Each structure stands twice: as structure tokens, then as C-alpha cells.
Amino acid sequence: MEAKLLMGNEAVAEGALAGGVNFFAGYPITPSNEIGEIMSRRLPGAGGKFIQMEDEIASMGCIIGASISGCKTMTATSGPGFSLMQENLGFAAMTEVPCVVVNVMRGGPSTGMPTLPSQGDIQQARWGTHGDHPIIALCPSTVREVFDLTITSLNFAEQYRTPVVLLMDEVIGHLREKVVLPQVESIEIANRTQPTCPPEWYRPFEDNKSGVPLMASFGDGYRYHITGLTHDEMGFPTTKKDEVTALNHRLHRKIRQAFEDIMLYETFLMEDATAVIVAYGCVMRSAKSAALELRQQGKKVGLIKLTTLWPFPRIALENMPEQVQEIFVPEMNMGQIYREVTRVNQGKLRVRKITKVDGELITPDEIIRGIKREGADSAKRY
Amino acid sequence: MQKDIDVYQYLRHEKKFPLIWCAGCGNGIVLGSMLRAVDSLKISKDRVAMVSGIGCSGRTSTYVDFNTLHTTHGRALSFATGLKFARPELTTLVVMGDGDGLSIGGNHFIHAARRNIDLTAFIYNNNIYGMTGGQVSPTTPGGKIASTAPMGNIENNFDTIKVAEACGATFVARGTTYDADALDEIIAIGIQHKGFSVIEVLTPCPTIYGRYNRLGSAVDMLKSQLDDTIPLEQAKNMSAEELQGKTLTGIFVNEDKREFCEEYEKLVQRAQKK
Amino acid sequence: MLSKKTKVKYTEKKKKSKYPKVGFVVFDKWCKRCGICSELCIHNVFRIDEDGYPRPVKPVECNLCGFCITRCPDFALRMIEGKSGEHSA
Numbered sequence: 001m002e003a004k005l006l007m008g009n010e011a012v013a014e015g016a017l018a019g020g021v022n023f024f025a026g027y028p029i030t031p032s033n034e035i036g037e038i039m040s041r042r043l044p045g046a047g048g049k050f051i052q053m054e055d056e057i058a059s060m061g062c063i064i065g066a067s068i069s070g071c072k073t074m075t076a077t078s079g080p081g082f083s084l085m086q087e088n089l090g091f092a093a094m095t096e097v098p099c100v101v102v103n104v105m106r107g108g109p110s111t112g113m114p115t116l117p118s119q120g121d122i123q124q125a126r127w128g129t130h131g132d133h134p135i136i137a138l139c140p141s142t143v144r145e146v147f148d149l150t151i152t153s154l155n156f157a158e159q160y161r162t163p164v165v166l167l168m169d170e171v172i173g174h175l176r177e178k179v180v181l182p183q184v185e186s187i188e189i190a191n192r193t194q195p196t197c198p199p200e201w202y203r204p205f206e207d208n209k210s211g212v213p214l215m216a217s218f219g220d221g222y223r224y225h226i227t228g229l230t231h232d233e234m235g236f237p238t239t240k241k242d243e244v245t246a247l248n249h250r251l252h253r254k255i256r257q258a259f260e261d262i263m264l265y266e267t268f269l270m271e272d273a274t275a276v277i278v279a280y281g282c283v284m285r286s287a288k289s290a291a292l293e294l295r296q297q298g299k300k301v302g303l304i305k306l307t308t309l310w311p312f313p314r315i316a317l318e319n320m321p322e323q324v325q326e327i328f329v330p331e332m333n334m335g336q337i338y339r340e341v342t343r344v345n346q347g348k349l350r351v352r353k354i355t356k357v358d359g360e361l362i363t364p365d366e367i368i369r370g371i372k373r374e375g376a377d378s379a380k381r382y
Numbered sequence: 383m384q385k386d387i388d389v390y391q392y393l394r395h396e397k398k399f400p401l402i403w404c405a406g407c408g409n410g411i412v413l414g415s416m417l418r419a420v421d422s423l424k425i426s427k428d429r430v431a432m433v434s435g436i437g438c439s440g441r442t443s444t445y446v447d448f449n450t451l452h453t454t455h456g457r458a459l460s461f462a463t464g465l466k467f468a469r470p471e472l473t474t475l476v477v478m479g480d481g482d483g484l485s486i487g488g489n490h491f492i493h494a495a496r497r498n499i500d501l502t503a504f505i506y507n508n509n510i511y512g513m514t515g516g517q518v519s520p521t522t523p524g525g526k527i528a529s530t531a532p533m534g535n536i537e538n539n540f541d542t543i544k545v546a547e548a549c550g551a552t553f554v555a556r557g558t559t560y561d562a563d564a565l566d567e568i569i570a571i572g573i574q575h576k577g578f579s580v581i582e583v584l585t586p587c588p589t590i591y592g593r594y595n596r597l598g599s600a601v602d603m604l605k606s607q608l609d610d611t612i613p614l615e616q617a618k619n620m621s622a623e624e625l626q627g628k629t630l631t632g633i634f635v636n637e638d639k640r641e642f643c644e645e646y647e648k649l650v651q652r653a654q655k656k
Numbered sequence: 657m658l659s660k661k662t663k664v665k666y667t668e669k670k671k672k673s674k675y676p677k678v679g680f681v682v683f684d685k686w687c688k689r690c691g692i693c694s695e696l697c698i699h700n701v702f703r704i705d706e707d708g709y710p711r712p713v714k715p716v717e718c719n720l721c722g723f724c725i726t727r728c729p730d731f732a733l734r735m736i737e738g739k740s741g742e743h744s745a
Contacts, residue, residue, distance in 0.1 A: 406692065
């Protein structure tokens with residue numbers, strides 16, 4: 001296929017259409033607007049459905065409703081909108097409704113800096129909604145990766161019946177890159193498993209080996225009940241201890257036992273590295289340049305690029321080469337993934353964070369100076 | 383007799399009964415009306431979806447043998463919009479309470495009405511938040527007692543009918559649990575109506591609202607609906623003085639306007655021609 | 657006394673009625689004893705027993721208006737045509 005000049009947000013829309021999205025609900029918010037705009041142009045022609053809702057709460061509710069009636073659904077938003085979506089995101093996790101939420105992260109807290117990037121919603125994606133539930137969050141670093149991960153998000157959502165958050169940042173969302181998109185035929189698409197049994201045998205939330213129950217669509221003849229209340233196998237509210245425990249454990253188990261499939265990460269220059277940079281999203285681009293630059297200067301620096309952020313890909317850090325002494329975590333927040341890295345590292349290696357929250361991208365220079373502990377930068381090393 | 387025969391086939395009576403509601407609560411009466419209306423229209427159970435919010439009314443969906451979705455507080459209409467838009471062939475009933483639909487879900491209510499999407503929205507109006515213990519709701523009349531208005535409500539209350547009408551709902555009606563027969567008909571017309579239908583049902587809450595405001599037993603409250611309401615046709619010939627303090631019932635709005643799902647279908651055809 | 661768990665059937669046997677014979681079934685398990693059916697019946701078909709449950713003592717008076725059935729908030733009341741013992745709900 002020929003190369004195209006694509007923006008990150010455009011790549012989300014392309015990925016969504018290639019990945020089979022046929023229902024999109026959204027509400028305008030900078031810097032994710034292009035995604036909704038493109039979907040509104042493209043979906044009707046493709047036979048899909050687009051609707052602009054009255055707010056993000058409704059957008060999230062709307063895609064859950066559509067997913068329950070069998071559509072592949074997505075919404076796109078940014079920080080404040082993501083906060084509004086949390087309630088229904090929790091509903092989707094509890095009722096195991098596949099859907100994808102794209103969060104193009106902007107400067108926070110609160111309204112913050114709508115047109116400037118940050119990576120401030122990482123922990124929110126994990127813990128933003130009440131109750132203890134697992135979630136999947138992915139984070140792309142290049143425009144091509146945006147396309148791929150949009151499809152992966154959709155696949156994960158369908159395979160594991162869970163909401164998936166695609167955590168982009170404003171830099172990636174508005175970055176234009178030359179991209180060669182894959183052939184449509186080569187794209188793997190996963191769909192939810194639907195029941196084939198007679199309706200009277202169907203147990204909508206029955207456990208099985210994968211922990212992912214079969215999902216019937218409303219209107220297909222399997223009349224059943226879906227509720228955000230803690231429910232039994234038939235979907236009806238329950239407070240019986242064994243049923244409550246079983247549900248909560250299954251929700252976690254279905255993601256935990258698929259950890260290896262879900263955990264995506266890449267390593268560069270790790271064989272002989274003594275210092276390792278752990279980076280994700282747009283910061284990974286600076287980190288890669290910094291690592292190459294430092295190597296030229298004689299410091300053996302490796303790089304771990306996290307693609308899956310939740311569940312946290314701890315395997316990436318657990319299989320560290322022996323000679324590694326230090327880990328650096330550059331981030332555009334006050335150290336959200338740093339917390340995870342120290343948690344997984346358990347005090348074995350020295351972990352340093354390099355943070356920057358002024359609405360600008362961390363430059364390779366700043367990472368280099370952070371690693372060398374030089375100078376007073378806007379990027380602070382702690 | 384015909385009133386009796388068909389309701390039970392729509393209930394999950396082997397699983398979820400008895401109902402969770404208090405003795406004398408009107409919610410069960412509305413549910414009965416709804417089921418008789420669905421039965422009279424001969425719609426297959428597989429083709430009916432019921433979406434409900436949170437609160438006493440929210441539990442309605444648990445009891446009926448349709449495709450049922452019990453959502454988050456106030457968001458029922460947004461879920462229902464997704465459901466209906468994705469599958470326009472489903473008859474979608476949305477069950478909300480007065481607090482659920484008009485307070486926390488007020489924004490969704492306004493916009494679903496404006497959009498004129500073919501949903502049938504029920505507002506169970508018991509003038510109070512029942513499930514949480516009797517807090518003041520947007521339909522609690524001025525001066526009435528609630529657990530968070532112990533000295534009387536100082537706010538003004540919503541008139542659901544006017545709100546719905548102003549927002550562009552194309553079918554707006556009010557019924558009472560006392561006159562369940564009229565309610566059956568209103569609901570049947572509402573379901574058949576193409577567009578956003580709002581049906582407000584006055585339903586007594588004897589356990590909480592009734593007790594706080596000394597309105598007597600469940601029977602007294604139900605009977606008082608007869609005295610406090612006047613059908614629209616009858617009201618036409620009455621003076622303003624006679625109508626003082628009375629609530630009107632009946633079908634207030636029933637008009638045709640372009641419906642969202644149909645318009646979208648046309649848009650798809652236009653887009654695909656290009 | 658009748659067990660609350662059993663479904664109780666009553667029909668009028670003696671008196672002739674201009675209406676078809678009718679029986680009532682009260683699901684005691686579902687009935688919450690709100691009293692709506694008995695209070696609102698204009699023919700006083702029901703009487704409340706010592707436990708508060710409605711008992712159809714004069715079903716022969718019933719004119720089949722269905723008011724009690726449609727206003728029962730708990731679906732605990734059914735009206736059944738014919739003689740006693742012929743129907744189970």
C-alpha cells in the first residue's frame with residue numbers, strides 16, 4: 001500500500017474502521033475532536049452509526065447500549081470527558097460490555113491546558129472508577145502504532161468482554177507522520193463469542209475456562225437481564241457471599257490469566273545496558289533519541305517501551321539483564337508509571353523519575369541531562 | 383377477565399418474585415399497565431427491550447421477561463439511545479423515576495426529547511426519592527416534607543409535562559395508577575407513537591412520601607388520585623378556579639416530527655449513493 | 657389457619673349470579689397486604705382476614721370490572737373463570 005500522511009487522531013479513525021467499529025458516540029473535546037469528525041463523515045457511508053451525544057456521560061452510556069445490541073463500539077474524549085465517563089466505564093467493566101474509549105490526554109488537572117500534551121491520566125485509567133475491577137489500557141508512540149493499537153484495543157475488548165482505554169497524548173494525537181497502513185486482508189479482527197445454545201439454556205454470566213462468558217445481543221432471542229448491581233450467573237442482582245465472590249474473582253481472573261497476551265512491550269539496546277529508560281507514549285520518541293545519543297557518549301543505555309500500561313506489564317521489568325543498575329522513568333506527569341516501576345522493582349535497582357508538567361514534550365536533551373544529573377531543567381529529576 | 387390473562391407470561395415470576403417494592407407502592411400497578419399495553423400490541427417479547435435507571439423504579443426491569451438493562455443512576459436514556467439506534471427494530475421502554483429521570487438524568491431527558499428518538503420513556507412520579515429514604519426530589523411540591531426538607535420544601539417543582547413539551551417530545555401524557563385502565567391505553571398509544579414518548583405516571587409512595595406528609599394509607603393515597611386529578615377532556619369545560627390545585631391527566635401532545643433513527647437511515651442512503 | 661405458602665382458591669358455590677362464575681386466587685407469598693383490592697371493590701367481594709390478607713368472600717357479587725386485578729401492585733391476585741378447584745395458577 002502507498003504511504004500516507006496521517007495525523008494520530010486520523011489514524012484512530014482509520015484503525016477503528018479497519019477494526020470493525022460500526023457505532024461511534026462522542027462529545028466534542030479538544031484535542032480529540034478530529035476522531036469524532038472523521039467518524040461522522042465515514043461511518044454513514046460504511047453503514048455504521050454515528051451520534052453526537054449531549055455529554056460524555058451519555059456518550060459512554062450510548063456505546064454500552066449499542067454494544068449490548070451487538071455493535072462494535074468506540075468513543076473518543078480527553079481528560080475532563082474521561083472523568084465524566086468513569087461511572088459508566090465502571091458499569092461496562094461490571095457488566096462485561098466490550099467497548100473502546102480513546103483518551104487523548106491533555107494538560108491537567110481540571111480543565112488544565114486543552115491544547116497541550118500530558119500523560120496525566122495513566123492512573124485514572126486504572127483507578128478512576130469506583131470499585132475494584134481490572135481494565136486494559138494501551139498507549140501508542142507512533143501514528144502507525146495508533147492504527148495498530150486501535151485495532152488491538154477493539155480485539156481485546158471483544159475477546160475479554162471488557163472496556164479498553166486507548167491512552168494517547170496530544171502530541172501523538174496531532175502528530176502527522178508518513179504511514180504505510182497494512183492491507184485490509186492482513187488485519188486480524190476478533191469478535192465476541194456468541195451463544196449458539198437454545199435460549200433457555202443460556203446463562204449470561206456463566207464462568208468457563210477463559211472466564212469470559214458468551215455474549216448474546218439484545219434482540220437475538222436470548223432475553224436476559226444486565227445490571228450494574230452485583231449479579232449471579234443469570235444476571236440477576238445478588239448479595240449471596242459465594243456468588244459475589246465468584247463474580248469479583250472471575251472479573252479479575254479473566255484478565256489475569258490472559259496477562260501474557262495482553263502485555264505488550266518492546267525493548268531496545270538491552271543486551272549490555274547498565275541503565276534503562278522506561279518510557280511510553282510520545283516520551284518514548286525522546287527516550288529513544290536520548291538512549292542513542294548517550295550510547296555515542298559511551299554510556300550503555302537501554303530502553304523499554306511500554307505499550308500496554310494496564311495491566312502493568314511487570315514481566316518487562318522482571319526480566320532485566322543482570323548488569324542493569326539504574327532505571328529512569330521520564331514522564332509527562334509527576335510520576336505515575338514511576339510508582340508502578342518501583343512497585344515491581346521492589347527496591348532491587350535504583351529507580352529515578354524525570355518528570356515534566358509544563359505542557360511541552362520532554363526533549364532528548366532533558367532526558368540526557370536528567371540521567372547525567374546535570375543542570376536545572378524544567379524537566380525535574382528526583 | 384381479559385385484564386388478567388396475559389400479564390404473567392411477561393413476568394419472571396418463577397425467579398424474582400415477590401416484588402421488592404413496599405406494600406401499596408404504585409410501581410407494580412404501572413408495570414401491570416405496561417405489560418397489558420405490550421400484550422395488546424402483540425409485540426414479541428424478543429422484540430422488546432426495557433432499560434431502567436436507579437431507584438425504586440429502576441428495579442422494574444428485573445421483573446419482566448424482555449431484554450432488560452438496569453443501568454446507572456439517571457443514565458437510562460443514554461443507554462437506551464444506543465440500544466435503539468443500534469437496533470431500531472426493538473421496541474424500547476425506558477423506565478425512570480422522578481429523581482432519576484428529571485434530576486440526575488435531566489440532561490439526557492432534554493436531549494432525548496429534542497432528538498425525538500423513538501423511545502417510550504416512563505417517569506414514575508412519586509414526588510420523592512424512595513429508595514434512599516425520602517429525600518426531596520425535583521417533583522416534590524413546595525411545602526411538602528421530605529427527609530432533606532424537614533421543614534417543608536422551599537424549592538419549586540418541575541411539571542414533567544411542560545418540561546417534556548418544551549424539549550420537543552412528540553408524545554406527552556400523564557396517567558395515574560388509580561386510573562390504570564386509562565393508563566393501559568395511554569401506554570399502548572405511546573409505544574405505537576413514532577418518536578420520543580414521555581408518559582408520566584403519578585404513583586403513590588405510601589411508605590415514605592405518604593408518611594412524611596400524613597397522606598394516609600396506600601388506599602387513601604390511591605383514592606386521592608381520583609380527587610386530585612382531572613382528565614384533560616373534562617378540564618376543557620371547567621373554570622380556572624375549579625382547576626385550582628388539580629393535576630390534569632391524559633394525552634397532552636401527540637404530533638409527528640422527524641424521528642432520529644429514520645432520519646439517520648435516510649442519511650445513510652444519501653451517503654452510500656455518493 | 658391456612659399456610660401462607662399455599663395458593664388459596666375461593667369460589668362461590670351456592671348463590672346464583674347473573675355473571676359467569678368466577679374464582680379468585682390470592683398468592684399469599686406475593687401479597688403485601690396493602691388492602692387496595694378489598695377497599696376499592698365496590699361490591700365488597702373481599703374481606704380482610706385476621707392476618708391482613710384479602711379473602712374473596714362474595715365472588716358471586718363480582719361484576720368482572722377487573723379493578724382489583726389491575727390495581728394489585730404485586731400481581732398477587734388472579735381472577736379465574738369457572739368453579740373452585742378447576743384451576744391452578
